[in-house]
Amino acid sequence: MNAPSLTVGYVPGVTPAKWARNWSQRHPQIPLHLRPVAAADAAAAVRDGTVDVVVLRLPSDTTGLAVIPLYDETTVAVVPNDHLLTVPDEITAADLDGEPRLLPRDDVVDWTGAPGAPVDHRPETTGEAIELVAAGVGVLIVPQSLARLHHRKDVTYRPITDAPPCPVALAVAEGPQPALIEDFIGIVRGRRPGSSRGQTPPPPKRTAREKTLAKQAARAAAGKVARKPGRPRGR
Template identity: 75%
Template structure:
């Protein structure tokens, strides 16, 4: 029986499969439990100890959490396949100015001046909003992973070139990093088996002044060696 385990929470659209596979290869006797969590609840769940580590999206209240940036997602607009916007390979905010937009209660794109005209009804979830997009009631702006997660044959999505990206981070409760959590963070960061944090992370680069001082110290040390006691200078009586 395994003596321990690790629980990873992740928001919808998160893709922990690669990390889970590597974990299973390196720790076959230590289960990694995967659990989805609503984006709006993710940070609170980590603070409450429901997960050892979690993949969540920003913005979120990260007080009491240690946060490691992972990547940024492209922001896209989800539209019906026969919508006029589907004719373009890429959109800009101005393309959406006159479009009705759906803003679900679990909306995760932090865009203060988002284009479009929000419809009065706010669906409870992104999944519900997708249904309304299919019904022709508006456009939905989401991270690309959510557009893929809720893909339907009658819908498509297009990247919005000037939209803000959607940051994704790894979060753990501050001060609670166990050896297992550190191992998982190492996997996420691409460390090889058996490598330490020191080995995996590059040494900080020296400034130009630090390099100059080091050269001066090396020259001074070389001069002292050349003039060791007992070695008299030539021409001196």
């Protein structure tokens, strides 16, 4: 019988190291394996059993999966260091109008009508696209974490204030989950050790009238215990 373990897939830019550290503290005897997966393959990796859980970007074909939204990433524009758009700390979509825009084949930003004029050549990866940004071919719109992942000294990025965010979610196979997967979901959601969604909820607080009646009943019970059996009441 195989020893228990958990395999967690994650797409580029996502940093699951903190979750892995928390897992090792709670389950030191159960290995957690981190496996990078391409954004286009993330959902399929869960469906075919390559990973038990995956952290992916939305939108994605999540047929047959249960999806738990985690957070939204800021959408940014990657530009050369000497570009005029580096002057402000933030930009708007209108600032990118007319700019040549690179669109890699692994693009993950869901923005219909994104600003800029798409460049005819489509690089295969975001990393290749950022090399072209450094060469002055065009700008690139990506989630902020991907801009950080592919950081170069000759490029920088600026948040686009009116761009749609880039959602990140956790996906598992539909249906009841094994205890290990539930534990990992709890870690990602920040639940403390020993907490459970299935715990019995605390009883509702009593109203003031209920408290008064309870005190009266307690005093009456105490009075009965204090009186000796058979002794008549005082007159």
